[in-house]
Amino acid sequence: MAEANGAPRDVEAVSKFVESFAAQLVEAGMQRMPARVFAALLSSDSGTLTSAELGEQLRISPAAVSGAVRYLAQQHMVAREREPGSRRERYRVHSDQWYEALTNREAVIKGWERALREGVDSLGGGSPAGRRLAETLAFFEFVDGEVALMMDRWRIHRERHFGDG
Amino acid sequence: MAEANGAPRDVEAVSKFVESFAAQLVEAGMQRMPARVFAALLSSDSGTLTSAELGEQLRISPAAVSGAVRYLAQQHMVAREREPGSRRERYRVHSDQWYEALTNREAVIKGWERALREGVDSLGGGSPAGRRLAETLAFFEFVDGEVALMMDRWRIHRERHFGDG
DNA sequence: CGCTGGTTTCACAAACTTGTGAAGTTAAGG
DNA sequence: CCTTAACTTCACAAGTTTGTGAAACCAGCG
Numbered sequence: 001m002a003e004a005n006g007a008p009r010d011v012e013a014v015s016k017f018v019e020s021f022a023a024q025l026v027e028a029g030m031q032r033m034p035a036r037v038f039a040a041l042l043s044s045d046s047g048t049l050t051s052a053e054l055g056e057q058l059r060i061s062p063a064a065v066s067g068a069v070r071y072l073a074q075q076h077m078v079a080r081e082r083e084p085g086s087r088r089e090r091y092r093v094h095s096d097q098w099y100e101a102l103t104n105r106e107a108v109i110k111g112w113e114r115a116l117r118e119g120v121d122s123l124g125g126g127s128p129a130g131r132r133l134a135e136t137l138a139f140f141e142f143v144d145g146e147v148a149l150m151m152d153r154w155r156i157h158r159e160r161h162f163g164d165g
Numbered sequence: 166m167a168e169a170n171g172a173p174r175d176v177e178a179v180s181k182f183v184e185s186f187a188a189q190l191v192e193a194g195m196q197r198m199p200a201r202v203f204a205a206l207l208s209s210d211s212g213t214l215t216s217a218e219l220g221e222q223l224r225i226s227p228a229a230v231s232g233a234v235r236y237l238a239q240q241h242m243v244a245r246e247r248e249p250g251s252r253r254e255r256y257r258v259h260s261d262q263w264y265e266a267l268t269n270r271e272a273v274i275k276g277w278e279r280a281l282r283e284g285v286d287s288l289g290g291g292s293p294a295g296r297r298l299a300e301t302l303a304f305f306e307f308v309d310g311e312v313a314l315m316m317d318r319w320r321i322h323r324e325r326h327f328g329d330g
Numbered sequence: 331c332g333c334t335g336g337t338t339t340c341a342c343a344a345a346c347t348t349g350t351g352a353a354g355t356t357a358a359g360g
Numbered sequence: 361c362c363t364t365a366a367c368t369t370c371a372c373a374a375g376t377t378t379g380t381g382a383a384a385c386c387a388g389c390g
Contacts, residue, residue: 009292009294010287010288013287013288014288014294016283016287017280017283017284017287017288017298020280020283020284021277021280021281021284023280024273024276024277024280025277027273027276028194028270028273028276028277029193029194031377031378032378032379033378033379042294042297042298042301043284043288043294043297043298044294045292045293045294046293047293047297051336051337052336060379060380061379061380061381062336062337062338063337063338063339063340063379063380063381063382064378064379064380065337066337066338066339067338067378067379070338085388086335086336086388087334087335087336087337087386087387087388088335088336088337089336089337095297095300095301099304105193108189108192108193111189111192111193112186112189112190112193115182115185115186115188115189116186118181118182118185119182119185119186119208122175122178122181122182123175123178123179123182123208127174127210128210128211128212129179129207129208129209129210131327132207132208132212132260133182133207133208135260135323135327136207136260138323138326138327139264139319139323142319142322143315143319146315146318146319150308150311150315153311154304154307154308154311157307158300158303158304161303162296162300162303196347196348197348197349198348198349216366216367217366225349225350226349226350226351227366227367227368228349228350228351228352228367228368228369228370229348229349229350230367231367231368231369232348232349232368235368250358251358251365251366252356252357252358252364252365252366252367253365253366253367254366254367
């Protein structure tokens, strides 16, 4: 843990966290560079870093930073900010925004539902296979609704425990 | 095998479903062969297929089948069954079992939680970064619990709408 | 206007992944 | 026990992904 004197961030400790959390994200399917960039932002005090800072901290080229943040911005996991009167960009992680992004695997689930619906249609609801697909579809529709409610409950829970961040 | 003229399975339609559902799974991060094998099982009437049937239907080698089912079995998405008095294996998808497997991204979430906990410890709960990590950790712990409850509700919902499959 | 710090795009080499044929292993059935 | 059907492992070729250096691009500032 860092001590008070000018709050020297323990570079070593931060790096250890970044790499280990990024590794988990990679395991869950995220690409390596976006995962590392995201972890770095998450563990920065201000919640923002510039391209240069990211490049230096992670030892990667400007090109890699550029690719990673483009991806993260598309997924709404980070926001881009231009600091006024400068050519520098800052990238920021909003906690709330990133939860939303996570649960917005919604797009993914919608894709599954579409494919399943077509399957049910073409195999017919009468066959055992058709019924299995219909049930699977029902499961995803159920989950969809429940996740939305769950996020509502989380916002309340969060408010109670953390105030608004 | 010849079709009884009552219920001819539309091979073309099944294949179309298999490929389109598998494509969705791939997009969500699953490997190609496991995704195709899984989709094929899901859309079979009996919910089971032998290695040979899988190989023929998907036009892939025995080696590919072997690799795919090993993966799926590890993830508890299919069960292996040996038909008694035969060298043939059958692979089966249990609907319930596969929902469980899906929500058992739990293993994944546990990994994230572990990494975050270490991060909170080493960065210290006092710093802004530490607090951000702590909140993120709290979110995952919250989700963990909620998902378990959601699955309970699903089982009831399912029972009502589908009887026990 | 053109210089300059900063970001993005592009082509490519290196690393990794994927699916295959073929050899190896296992066990049922003669 | 030996044969043989069925599954698994292995080494590799083909294909894909990844991150880089270098060039192109952009926008503030003098």
